[in-house]
Amino acid sequence: MAENPAPISRDGFVYYNGVFYVEVEGKRYRQEDPESLYRILTEQGPPPEKRTKTGEIAKRQPKDSHSPGFYTAQMIFYGMKPLKTKEAAKKKLLASYDDPSSEPLQVPERISLLEIEMAEEWRGRTNATTSKTAKVAEASGSNQKDKAAEKKPRTKQTARKTTGGYPPPKMPAESRSYPEFYDDDNDDIRDLGASLPKYRTKQTAVRGRGVLNTVVVRRDELREKLKAKKASGSQKSKTELIQEIYSLPTKDARIILHNLLEKVPPVEKALARELTLLTQSKRSAKSSQASTSTSEISAWTGLYDIHAPRLDDWSESERVVPTIEVYPSSTSAHLWASFEFGIISGIMRSVYAVPPGGAVNADIPFEWRGCDQSEGQMTFDSSNRCMLTFLGDGRLEGRMQGSFLGTFKLSGLLTNTDDQGKPVLAKSRKAQLEEVRKWKREWRGLNYHNYEVANKRRWGGWGGTEKDESAFESDTTDGHHKRDSKFNLERFVKDLDKNLSDGSLSDFDSDTGGYSFAY
Structure with a gap:
């Protein structure tokens, strides 16, 4: 068997x-x-409707x-x-x-x-x-035949009597699991x-x-x-490969370079050399176009292309190149940033002012508010937080947490081109401050009152008119909006590191924090 x-x-x-x-x-x-x-x-x-014993439709359906x-x-x-x-x-x-x-x-x-x-x-x-x-x-079978041959022949044989009835029962085969x-x-x-x-009990040919x-x-x-x-x-010929390379979107080109780096060891040195030359050329180009004071800011402010594998879990993010654009306010009381990740976009604001020694190589904590692009809903939870480090050579590194995103790492590269590869001129300080003013207005519009108004409107109701939050006390000279409790930076960093280390990269624990409306 x-x-x-x-x-x-x-x-x-x-x-x-x-x-x-x-x-x-x-x-x-x-x-x-x-x-x-x-x-x-x-x-x-x-599935068919579940009904009670009386024939009525049950309240809880499968x-x-x-x-x-x-x-x-x-x-x-x-x-x-x-x-x-x-x-x-x-x-x-x-x-x-x-x-x-x-x-x-x-x-x-x-x-x-x-x-x-x-x-x-x-x-x-x-x-x-x-x-x-x-x-x-x-x-x-051969052993049984040998044993049968060894039996002695019968000296006397009588006719066997046959009787009617049922054959003896067969014992069932041993059960298997x-x-x-x-x-x-x-x-x-x-x-x-x-x-x-x-x-099969007996079979002479395989069917x-x-x-x-x-x-x-x-x-x-x-x-x-x-x-x-x-x-x-x-x-493919070399000419065909060159044509396809120049027609690749930015994101696809990054994926190919990453795969080459992982699978072809000799590529590592060549890629490191090219990236170093590229960074040096960008740095020299910026220093030649700006004054001393402006170059200190432009060493880390501007538009960053962001790499964050966690964002690839959503199709909305696969269709864009994630970006973060960051500038200080007019008084440097806060750093402000606008981010576009496809699945979600919004505004970041630093908890503290720009460090006295400058923002380069300093861990800067941010809070953020945004809008879920798939559902069209605001998010301004107390766990919406981010820690960014500007490395000064056109790179940034960070960790971000909040909403359905969970906690994930990100890295960025300062760029002077858009997602289509077209050149983007560095913004003047006046243009930077205009962007910051827009971001402040957007931040103040992302609040609980406007969330309720939009939610009722979504269901055909009328929740009143939208109201922006008042200016934060450190944003302007006449601001009076204060934080309800003292900010705990140690807990802020500890929570980010804990969520990264304990594997909670894909699931957001809704019990760890509620909405926080007082900033």
Whole structure:
């Protein structure tokens, strides 16, 4: 009696009994095709209404029974960066259907080849197990024949009497336990009885051999086609490569450079040399165009292109190059900044004035307010915080926290071009102060009163007229808005570092802080 081999596991994928799975947190999930996955994401075809014993419609109706692991597994199947939170994963998957510029969901080549390799390995193990079982059965049969030959012949034999009745009952085979395979926690559990092996009592020929051979041939053809397609895509002339490089968007070029840095060791020295030359040329160009006092400010103020892998979890952020633009106020009482991250945008304001020794190489704490671009809602929570360090060579580093973003690291490079590669002239001090005035007005408009007005308007009501918050006491000479409690910088930094170190990069704990309206 042949037994199935143990499951084959590789890179988070599992192959067992002819089925390809993804394993997430100890459970195994099968792939949904794009059409059925879209129906699940859009909640088409809801379950029948749940009713009480009296026949009335129950108040609590069944909800989406698919676990977060199910959606995480689908992202892995289709080559997407996996998200562990259910809503974020559903939103990311659904965005792939809504974006007309992207290709429809399809399994990446590397995953298709991995499935083929694991299937071939499974067939090899199955054949080896079957062959071993057959040899054991053959040896057992020959031993029984030898024992029968050793028996002495009967000296006297009488006719056997046959009687009616039922044959003696057969003892059931020893029970076996088999691993469970999940498509989801509730309604997607497979019928285990259908997947258990069926044992043959007697069979002279293997059935379905032609079908099996056809599948093997088709999979071999698929693998060859994928290899040929990959080879044809990589064989390009140098001229074609140069043309494609110059047509790349800024974000795509950064991804390619990062991949080269990780996979091709000799690139590291060449890239470091080019970046050093680029930084030096930018620095010399700025110093030749500005006065001494202006150059001190321009060493760290201006528009920064931001790199933050955490933002790639949202499709809205994938369509823009994230930026932060920062300038001091007229009295240097605060640093003000405007940020555009795609999924969210808003205003930052430093907690303290510009340090006496300058902002270069100093850790500067910021608070921020913004607007969620996907939902159109304001966010001004007390946990909205950021710590930026301007390194003085055209770079910045920082940590940011708040809203649904969680806590994440970011880095930036001072730029003199926009996201289309067009040159952007450095702003004069007068133009910088005009930007700061606009940012102050936007900051004061992001408050609880205006949040309630917008929320009622969203649902067809009228919540009154919008009112801006009064000026903060340190913003202007006549400002009188004060902070309710003393700012604790040590706790501010500790919370940022803790959230980065304990792994809470993707989930925002709504119990750690409420709205804070007094600034």
